[in-house]
Amino acid sequence: MMLWQSVVGKLWFTILLLVSVVLSILMVLLLRSLEQHNLTEAETQLQKHASMLATIYEEQGNDPDNREMIDRYGENFSSNIAIFEAGEKVWSSENYLPFRLPPEVFTEDTDLSRVLQEGAVVAKEADFRPRSASIDSEMETIMVVGVPLNNVDNGAVYMYQTLSIIEQTSNETRRIVYLSAGIAIILTTVFAFFLSSRMTAPLRKMRQAALEVAEGNFQTKVPILTHDEIGQLAIAFNRMRRELNRNIAALNQEKEQLARILSSMADGVMTFNRKGEVVVMNPPAERFFEDWRYEMELQESIAHQLPEEMNELFQKVVTQEREELIEIVVQGRSWAILMAPLYDQEDVRGTVAVIRDMTEERLHDKLRKDFIANVSHELRTPISLLQGYSEAIVDDVAGTEEDQKEIARIIYDESLRMGRLVNELLDLARMEAGHTELNKAEVNIQEFSERMIRKFYGYAAEDGLHLTTHLTGENPIVWIDPDRMEQVLTNLLHNAIRHTEQGGDVALNIRLKTDIIEIDVADTGSGIKEEDLPFVFERFYKGDKSRTRGRSGTGLGLAIAKNIVEAHQGELSVHSRMNKGTTFSIHLPRITVEADER
Ligand SMILES: Nc1ncnc2c1ncn2[C@@H]1O[C@H](COP(=O)(O)OP(=O)(O)OP(=O)(O)O)[C@@H](O)[C@H]1O
Numbered sequence: 001m002m003l004w005q006s007v008v009g010k011l012w013f014t015i016l017l018l019v020s021v022v023l024s025i026l027m028v029l030l031l032r033s034l035e036q037h038n039l040t041e042a043e044t045q046l047q048k049h050a051s052m053l054a055t056i057y058e059e060q061g062n063d064p065d066n067r068e069m070i071d072r073y074g075e076n077f078s079s080n081i082a083i084f085e086a087g088e089k090v091w092s093s094e095n096y097l098p099f100r101l102p103p104e105v106f107t108e109d110t111d112l113s114r115v116l117q118e119g120a121v122v123a124k125e126a127d128f129r130p131r132s133a134s135i136d137s138e139m140e141t142i143m144v145v146g147v148p149l150n151n152v153d154n155g156a157v158y159m160y161q162t163l164s165i166i167e168q169t170s171n172e173t174r175r176i177v178y179l180s181a182g183i184a185i186i187l188t189t190v191f192a193f194f195l196s197s198r199m200t201a202p203l204r205k206m207r208q209a210a211l212e213v214a215e216g217n218f219q220t221k222v223p224i225l226t227h228d229e230i231g232q233l234a235i236a237f238n239r240m241r242r243e244l245n246r247n248i249a250a251l252n253q254e255k256e257q258l259a260r261i262l263s264s265m266a267d268g269v270m271t272f273n274r275k276g277e278v279v280v281m282n283p284p285a286e287r288f289f290e291d292w293r294y295e296m297e298l299q300e301s302i303a304h305q306l307p308e309e310m311n312e313l314f315q316k317v318v319t320q321e322r323e324e325l326i327e328i329v330v331q332g333r334s335w336a337i338l339m340a341p342l343y344d345q346e347d348v349r350g351t352v353a354v355i356r357d358m359t360e361e362r363l364h365d366k367l368r369k370d371f372i373a374n375v376s377h378e379l380r381t382p383i384s385l386l387q388g389y390s391e392a393i394v395d396d397v398a399g400t401e402e403d404q405k406e407i408a409r410i411i412y413d414e415s416l417r418m419g420r421l422v423n424e425l426l427d428l429a430r431m432e433a434g435h436t437e438l439n440k441a442e443v444n445i446q447e448f449s450e451r452m453i454r455k456f457y458g459y460a461a462e463d464g465l466h467l468t469t470h471l472t473g474e475n476p477i478v479w480i481d482p483d484r485m486e487q488v489l490t491n492l493l494h495n496a497i498r499h500t501e502q503g504g505d506v507a508l509n510i511r512l513k514t515d516i517i518e519i520d521v522a523d524t525g526s527g528i529k530e531e532d533l534p535f536v537f538e539r540f541y542k543g544d545k546s547r548t549r550g551r552s553g554t555g556l557g558l559a560i561a562k563n564i565v566e567a568h569q570g571e572l573s574v575h576s577r578m579n580k581g582t583t584f585s586i587h588l589p590r591i592t593v594e595a596d597e598r
């Protein structure tokens with residue numbers, strides 16, 4: 001910054017200007033009065049001398065000794081003296097000045113002649129030299145004093161001298177005055193600079209601090225050096241800084257909190273301004289848009305372009321000022337979008353939308369509908385069979401006793417199947433509601449597997465299958481519910497045997513590890529279609545409905561098995577290849593009795 005633009009400079013120059021003006025006025029006045037004083041002093045002096053000479057002349061008269069004495073006085077006073085009697089010059093001293101005034105000057109000058117005519121004492125300063133006089137070309141003021149002679153008519157003593165003597169003293173005083181003024185100016189310059197820079201030092205510090213605050217550094221404190229207005233300004237500044245800091249921290253905290261809430265919300269949230277442009281979008285909403293952009297094959301660069309449905313929704317919400325709900329399907333997932341107007345005092349400032357993934361809910365709806373359809377379908381078949389055959393008995397259609405027995409057996413079988421279906425459904429419903437009660441016991445898994453094999457041995461042999469079991473690992477004692485586990489393995493083995501052709505293999509392999517038990521039921525049968533694999537554990541799933549009908553499956557077995565395994569904190573998974581075989585694997589964590597009972 002230039003010096004004259006700063007406060008220091010301005011103060012400095014102002015003080016200097018003020019002091020110089022005052023000093024110059026003072027100087028002029030002082031010099032004037034000094035000069036005046038010198039002049040009057042010289043006048044009175046000269047007048048006194050003239051009076052003294054007049055007295056001498058009056059007493060002694062015009063005698064040569066006397067004249068010589070007067071002449072010496074003139075020499076001593078560096079003045080010329082002229083004496084008049086009866087209006088005529090009678091004597092004049094030797095010439096002690098570079099010039100001599102002619103007698104006419106005294107008789108003709110209006111002021112000076114008054115001495116002769118009126119007997120007045122007169123003093124006058126003027127340039128009395130005759131115009132023709134070429135003694136000194138410089139203008140020279142001459143002081144003339146006239147004193148009347150009392151005992152002589154029209155007599156007077158005139159004394160005159162040049163003012164150069166007075167001027168010498170004046171010059172001397174002027175020099176002193178100039179010198180002291182110069183010293184005063186220099187001192188003022190120095191002191192004014194120190195004073196102004198000292199006064200503005202806290203201001204400069206505050207300016208620095210204000211700049212730092214503007215850059216966001218709220219820690220800078222201004223030192224309070226004085227207790228004047230600047231000190232109070234510093235106190236006020238510090239208070240402002242503290243308040244600012246507090247407010248900004250509070251604002252930031254609020255903003256952060258809002259951002260954290262938004263980002264940790266499971267639902268997508270986004271806000272729009274009046275023009276329908278996206279203002280805020282949280283991560284779940286971004287995921288929705290990513291899916292949508294992927295589906296529409298849009299580039300990232302045209303981000304924040306909205307689905308058409310959403311634009312329409314926005315227009316509707318803004319014009320009707322009412323919240324609206326739509327559902328769109330993107331990438332196989334259904335999203336519900338609830339949009340509400342955002343108010344700014346009274347006007348609609350924009351909208352806020354909540355985006356929720358409703359896929360699960362929709363899936364559940366679908367499952368429920370499917371379930372009812374499946375149950376009714378499963379029940380319709382046996383009921384219609386029961387109806388048909390019982391009708392045959394009522395109508396006495398079956399002739400022979402043999403036929404009647406056959407019909408009764410079918411009715412019995414179907415009612416068993418219905419009973420089983422209802423029981424299984426109940427079981428499943430109970431388990432899915434979380435009411436699986438496990439009666440755990442310490443079971444020797446080796447003995448357990450051997451029992452399972454014995455149970456199915458005959459059944460497998462009937463179909464011409466090889467049924468084997470294999471166990472590896474140590475510590476065969478496991479903590480499980482033996483009845484429930486038997487239910488699982490029964491279903492898996494039963495399925496494996498049913499879906500394996502003659503001559504195939506069915507194996508029950510158990511691997512005992514330190515913290516996990518792996519049980520595999522593997523067959524070399526028909527396998528399951530790859531696209532069906534994710535659904536085998538769903539209720540009522542049947543690979544080939546026409547073929548399993550005869551074999552009386554309900555499609556609930558695997559769903560029940562999965563529930564039981566999961567109640568043991570285990571996992572049931574499947575691997576299969578068409579016409580090569582299927583392997584169902586159970587992974588059970590080894591839970592100790594103590595840990596489980598805790
Ligand atoms: N080892 C396997 N090989 C080939 N397909 C299988 C095998 N195990 C199960 N599946 C298929 O999975 C379907 C569902 O089996 P699940 O045990 O749940 O029902 P189900 O055996 O038909 O009836 P349930 O077990 O209730 O008597 C079967 O219908 C079958 O198509």
Ligand SMILES: [Mg+2]
Nearest residue numbers: 491495557558
């Ligand atoms: Mg089954």
